[in-house]
Structure formats: structure tokens, C-alpha cells
Amino acid sequence: MKQVKFRARAPLKTPFAIRLLKNRPLAIFGVAIIVFNILQALSAPAISPYDPYNMQLSDKLRAPDAAHIFGTDQLGRDILSRVIWGSRISFEIGVVVVALSLLIGIPLGLSAGYAGGWVDEALMRITDIFLAFPALVLAIFIEAAIGPGLTNAMFSIAIVSWPTYARLVRGSAMSIKQNEFIEAARAAGEGKLRVIFRHIFPNLLSPITVQSTLDMGGAVLTAAGLSFIGFGVQPPTAEWGAMVSAGRDYIAFAWWMTAFPGLAIFLFVLGFNLLGDWLNDYLNPRLRGVE
Amino acid sequence: MLRRAALLIPVIIGISTLTFIITRLVPANPIIAFLGEFARPAQEAALEAKWGLNRPLYEQYIRYMYGLTQGDLGISIHTQRPVIVDLEEFFPATVELSTAALLISICLGLPMGILSAIRRNKLTDHVARIFALSGVSIPVFWLGLLLLFVVYYKLGGPGFGRIDPGISPPTRITGLYVVDSILTQNWQALGSSLIHLIMPAFVLGYATTAVISRMVRASMLEVLSQDYIRSARAHGLSERVIIYRHALRNAMIPVTTVIGLSYGSLLSGAVLTETIFAWPGIGRYITDAISALDFPAVTGTSILIAIVYVLANLVVDIAYAYLDPRIRLG
Numbered sequence: 001m002k003q004v005k006f007r008a009r010a011p012l013k014t015p016f017a018i019r020l021l022k023n024r025p026l027a028i029f030g031v032a033i034i035v036f037n038i039l040q041a042l043s044a045p046a047i048s049p050y051d052p053y054n055m056q057l058s059d060k061l062r063a064p065d066a067a068h069i070f071g072t073d074q075l076g077r078d079i080l081s082r083v084i085w086g087s088r089i090s091f092e093i094g095v096v097v098v099a100l101s102l103l104i105g106i107p108l109g110l111s112a113g114y115a116g117g118w119v120d121e122a123l124m125r126i127t128d129i130f131l132a133f134p135a136l137v138l139a140i141f142i143e144a145a146i147g148p149g150l151t152n153a154m155f156s157i158a159i160v161s162w163p164t165y166a167r168l169v170r171g172s173a174m175s176i177k178q179n180e181f182i183e184a185a186r187a188a189g190e191g192k193l194r195v196i197f198r199h200i201f202p203n204l205l206s207p208i209t210v211q212s213t214l215d216m217g218g219a220v221l222t223a224a225g226l227s228f229i230g231f232g233v234q235p236p237t238a239e240w241g242a243m244v245s246a247g248r249d250y251i252a253f254a255w256w257m258t259a260f261p262g263l264a265i266f267l268f269v270l271g272f273n274l275l276g277d278w279l280n281d282y283l284n285p286r287l288r289g290v291e
Numbered sequence: 292m293l294r295r296a297a298l299l300i301p302v303i304i305g306i307s308t309l310t311f312i313i314t315r316l317v318p319a320n321p322i323i324a325f326l327g328e329f330a331r332p333a334q335e336a337a338l339e340a341k342w343g344l345n346r347p348l349y350e351q352y353i354r355y356m357y358g359l360t361q362g363d364l365g366i367s368i369h370t371q372r373p374v375i376v377d378l379e380e381f382f383p384a385t386v387e388l389s390t391a392a393l394l395i396s397i398c399l400g401l402p403m404g405i406l407s408a409i410r411r412n413k414l415t416d417h418v419a420r421i422f423a424l425s426g427v428s429i430p431v432f433w434l435g436l437l438l439l440f441v442v443y444y445k446l447g448g449p450g451f452g453r454i455d456p457g458i459s460p461p462t463r464i465t466g467l468y469v470v471d472s473i474l475t476q477n478w479q480a481l482g483s484s485l486i487h488l489i490m491p492a493f494v495l496g497y498a499t500t501a502v503i504s505r506m507v508r509a510s511m512l513e514v515l516s517q518d519y520i521r522s523a524r525a526h527g528l529s530e531r532v533i534i535y536r537h538a539l540r541n542a543m544i545p546v547t548t549v550i551g552l553s554y555g556s557l558l559s560g561a562v563l564t565e566t567i568f569a570w571p572g573i574g575r576y577i578t579d580a581i582s583a584l585d586f587p588a589v590t591g592t593s594i595l596i597a598i599v600y601v602l603a604n605l606v607v608d609i610a611y612a613y614l615d616p617r618i619r620l621g
Contacts, residue, residue: 025417026417026420026421026424125301125302125305126305128302128305129302129305129306129309130309132302132305132306132597132600132601133306133593133596133597133600134555134556134558134559134560134596134597134600135556135559136559136560136562136563137558137559137562137577137592137593137596138593140562140577140578140581141310141313141581141589141593142313144581144582144584144589145313145314217428221428221430224430224432225430225431225432225563228430228432228563228566229562229563229566229578230582231581241430244430244432244433244436245432247436248436248567251436251439251440251444252440252444255437255440258433258436258437258440259437262430262432262433262436262437263433265430265433266425266428266429266430266433269427269428269429269430270424270425270428273424273427273428274424277424
């Protein structure tokens with residue numbers, strides 16, 4: 001028998017990941033911001049010029065200059081160092097909130113979508129109630145009840161975010177369930193759990209990835225909002241929202257206290273939104289072909 | 292339609308129950324918050340009895356739900372007035388702000404989204420998309436503070452509140468300063484309240500502008516790729532007619548949804564915007580109430596916001612059926 005030789009594809013000139021991003025300046029910009037933030041968070045102890053908590057009252061409210069590129073705050077702390085260290089907290093918030101929301105939302109959404117009937121009905125009415133509250137109001141409410149702090153802030157934001165995932169997963173699971181390959185798997189005698197995890201769940205990964213990416217930014221934005229009105233992360237923690245909040249009292253004559261931490265939040269969130277936007281186009285086959 | 296409206300009842304009951312649960316099952320003690328750490332036990336007990344906090348939980352719940360059906364939201368702890376009276380006073384300010392924000396975002400978002408779609412992947416599109424993505428990424432409070440810094444502190448423009456402190460507000464009819472000034476023909480008050488409204492409304496509406504323009508863009512692109520648009524082109528219709536007569540009309544269906552749903556998130560965003568601009572609405576009222584552990588006020592405001600949100604959803608559903616005859620309300 002003659003061996004069929006498959007001709008290799010044209011050799012890859014550029015790595016896969018970069019090829020994906022080609023002609024996508026906005027996505028590249030987003031990835032660059034995220035990479036920058038990751039590097040900044042990882043190397044914070046090495047690159048921050050001062051100790052973010054070190055107060056130097058003689059140096060308070062100094063405008064940006066060569067010694068303090070972003071200036072100093074009302075206690076004489078270096079704002080650049082605090083912004084750099086703040087990226088660690090932002091990643092912590094984003095990752096923990098998204099992970100918690102996924103942990104609650106995916107199982108609930110899967111059971112509602114797969115089981116249907118009264119399970120679905122009951123779970124969806126519960127998400128209705130949660131979604132009836134504007135997110136920030138409910139988060140403030142929970143936060144006020146359980147008390148301020150980083151952990152509580154992450155917990156309240158997760159409580160507010162999981163219904164989105166439950167809805168998303170339920171909707172997709174319901175439509176995937178109608179496919180013939182699911183029927184085939186059932187006919188082949190596969191158990192419920194196996195069908196759910198082997199056949200339904202993998203098909204849910206794209207919408208979940210897109211939503212999680214967008215929520216990384218969203219969680220940080222909400223957390224910053226909570227800190228801003230005094231319910232989230234408490235001083236002296238170098239969290240960006242709390243820093244903007246502290247700068248508010250000095251806005252008339254020390255704009256840098258507000259401007260730089262706020263810019264850091266903006267760029268962090270923008271990075272994840274740019275990436276999420278592109279992922280959405282890329283992972284959504286209906287949009288991919290449209291040019 | 293009646294059935295849709297009836298579905299609201301369980302949601303509203305659920306919302307009220309959830310707020311009740313959160314307020315009652317928390318470690319925070321409103322009595323200590325009200326009296327301070329060093330109150331005498333007798334004072335505490337008297338207050339507990341007055342607020343009904345010494346009754347069993349189920350009884351508190353029944354009294355609370357019964358009160359709601361009577362429009363009784365309880366007495367606010369920090370203002371010492373019925374919550375419903377407070378809300379009547381502060382809600383119009385929030386409505387005025389959110390409505391102005393919504394109008395601004397429709398006026399900006401709609402043309403931006405259309406332009407973006409027609410000039411897809413051109414410079415206009417990129418600029419519009421960056422503007423839109425910035426809108427959903429920017430912290431509202433930061434944008435507000437920066438604008439305050441520039442407009443109020445540097446340029447001497449309007450800053451805090453709903454109207455110039457030197458100008459007395461218009462006679463209250465609806466509570467909306469702009470509407471009341473027009474009704475009472477008080478042009479000085481109209482000018483001042485409009486000027487004070489623009490900046491907070493823009494800050495609050497920026498995120499919504501972004502959401503609307505993205506939705507318009509996506510929806511237009513989808514419609515423009517449909518067969519009937521190709522047919523229209525083949526018929527030799529002008530691009531103008533195709534876009535405004537045929538594409539935009541169909542593209543508006545999902546956009547309506549987004550606009551309706553935005554109203555709820557505007558109310559939510561108002562919490563931060565009102566704090567920054569000292570805007571005396573329910574957003575500021577609820578933050579003050581939360582700091583004071585004023586449960587009746589927090590519960591009442593949350594329920595009000597949630598109900599407005601749910602009603603906005605209902606209006607969207609109805610508008611949907613009207614715009615798209617294929618959808619029939621069950």
C-alpha cells in the first residue's frame with residue numbers, strides 16, 4: 001500500500017498567539033496592558049521606588065517631580081509605589097471574584113439548563129431577584145451588612161456577579177442539549193454527569209471565557225467604587241479605589257493623588273475589556289466570518 | 292401583557308424578602324449605631340421595643356411585608372422621618388439626573404454606533420470603539436472628580452448641587468427642577484439647573500453611551516449582512532435609503548432593550564455620581580443610610596430602585612413586541 005504523504009502546511013512564520021492578534025491593534029493594546037500589569041504586580045517589591053506604606057510627613061502632598069514621579073499623598077507616601085503595589089490587590093480582587101462567581105454560577109446554571117422543569121424555574125426566579133438589583137447597590141448593601149474590608153468586598157461582589165454566569169450557562173446548556181450529539185451520547189448509555197461534563201461543559205467554555213475576561217475588569221471597577229464610598233478596602237491598604245477616595249478631599253490642590261490611581265484602574269479595566277471584546281469576536285463563529 | 296405584569300409580583304416579593312433577610316441576619320447592630328457604644332441598657336431596650344426589633348423574626352417579617360402593601364416603609368433612623376417621605380423628596384433629583392444621562396447617551400451613542408458600523412474598520416470606527424470601550428472601563432467617580440477639578444476648580448464653572456446656591460429652586464410641582472422651572476416660567480432657575488445638570492449627567496451617562504454605541508454597531512453590522520439588504524442594493528437603492536430606511540429600523544430592536552435596561556444601571560451609577568457632585572438624590576440618601584446602619588431607609592431605597600429596574604424591563608418587553616411583530620407576548 002502506497003503511503004499517502006500529507007503535505008505539511010506552510011511553515012509558521014509567526015507564533016500562533018501573535019498570528020491570532022494580527023491586524024487587531026486594539027486587542028494587542030489590551031494584551032499589552034494586561035502583560036504590563038502582570039509584570040508590575042509580580043515585580044512590585046523590586047521596581048517600586050519606595051515602601052508604599054512609608055509615611056514621610058515632611059514630604060506630604062508633593063507635586064510630581066524627579067524624586068516622586070507621581071507625587072506624594074497627604075501622608076507623604078509615594079504614589080507611584082502605591083500604584084505599583086495596588087496592581088497586586090486588583091488582580092487578587094479580579095481573580096477571586098471571578099472564581100467565586102464561576103463556582104456558584106456554573107453548577108447552578110448547568111443544573112437549571114440540563115434538568116429543566118421546576119429546578120430551572122426555581123433557580124431562574126432566584127437569579128431574577130438578584131438581577132433585579134442594580135449591582136453596585138446590592139454590593140454596597142451586603143458590604144454594609146457584613147462590614148468593610150477586602151475579603152468582604154470580594155465576597156459581596158461575587159454574590160452580585162454569579163447570577164450572570166448562571167444565566168449564561170443555563171441558556172447555552174439548554175441550546176446545546178438540543179443537539180443530536182447529546183442525544184447520541186445518551187443513546188449510547190452515558191450517564192447524566194458524563195453527558196454534562198464531557199459533552200455540554202466543553203461547549204460552554206467560550207462564552208464563559210469571554211464573560212470572565214470582561215468581569216475581571218468589572219470586578220475591579222466595582223471594588224474600586226465600593227472603596228471610593230468607603231465600604232470596600234480600608235486604608236492604609238494601597239488599593240486604587242481607596243487612593244482615589246483619599247485624593248477626593250485634596251482634589252482642589254493635589255490632583256495627582258486622584259489622577260494616577262484612577263488612571264491605573266481605567267487602564268487595568270480597559271485591558272481586560274479590549275481582550276474580552278476581541279475574544280468575543282474571535283470565539284463567536286457567527287461573527288468571525290463577517291468582514 | 293397582564294400576565295407579564297403579574298409576573299412582577301413574585302419578583303417584588305422576592306426583592307423585599309431578600310432585603311429583609313440581609314438587614315436582619317447581619318452582625319451589625321443598628322441600635323448601637325444610633326445610640327453609640329456607651330448607651331445604657333434601658334435606652335437600648337426602649338429603642339428595641341420602639342422599632343419592634345425585640346419581636347420574633349417571623350413577626351417582624353409579617354409586619355414589614357404588611358407595611359409594604361400599605362406603602363409604609365418604616366421610619367428612617369437617621370432622618371427620623373417616614374422613609375416614603377424621604378424618598379418622595381430625593382427621588383425626583385435622581386430621576387432628573389438619570390433621565391438627562393439617558394438622553395445624552397442616546398444622542399451620542401446612536402450616531403456613533405451607526406458611523407462605526409458604516410465605516411467599519413476605518414479610522415472613524417477605531418476612534419468610536421476606543422471611546423466606547425473607555426466608557427465601560429472608566430471609573431465613574433474618577434471621571435467625575437477630574438471634570439470637577441477642571442471645570443469647577445480651574446475654569447470656575449458649575450460644580451456641586453442641582454442649582455446655583457444664590458438662586459432659589461423653582462416651586463416644587465414634579466420635583467424635577469428643569470420641568471418645574473419651565474412650568475413656573477422661572478427662566479433663571481431653568482438656566483442654572485440645566486448648567487448644573489450637564490456635567491453630572493454626562494459623567495453618569497458615559498458608560499451608557501458606550502453600551503448603546505456598541506450595541507448599535509453590532510446590531511447594524513448584523514443587519515447589513517442580511518440577504519434583504521443585498522437585495523435592496525441590487526435594486527439600486529441609494530446607500531442612504533438602505534441604511535436609514537431598511538437597516539436602522541431593524542437594528543433598533545435590540546438597541547431598545549439596551550436603552551431600557553440602561554435606566555436601571557443609571558440609577559445604580561447614580562450612587563457614585565451623586566456622592567461626587569453633592570446631588571441630593573436617592574443615591575446619596577442610600578449611602579448615608581448605609582453608613583448609619585439605617586435599615587428601614589436602606590431597605591426602602593433598595594426596593595424602590597429594584598422596582599424601577601423591573602418596571603423598566605417590563606417596558607422593554609412591551610416595546611419589543613411593538614417593534615417586532617414576530618414576538619408575541621404570551
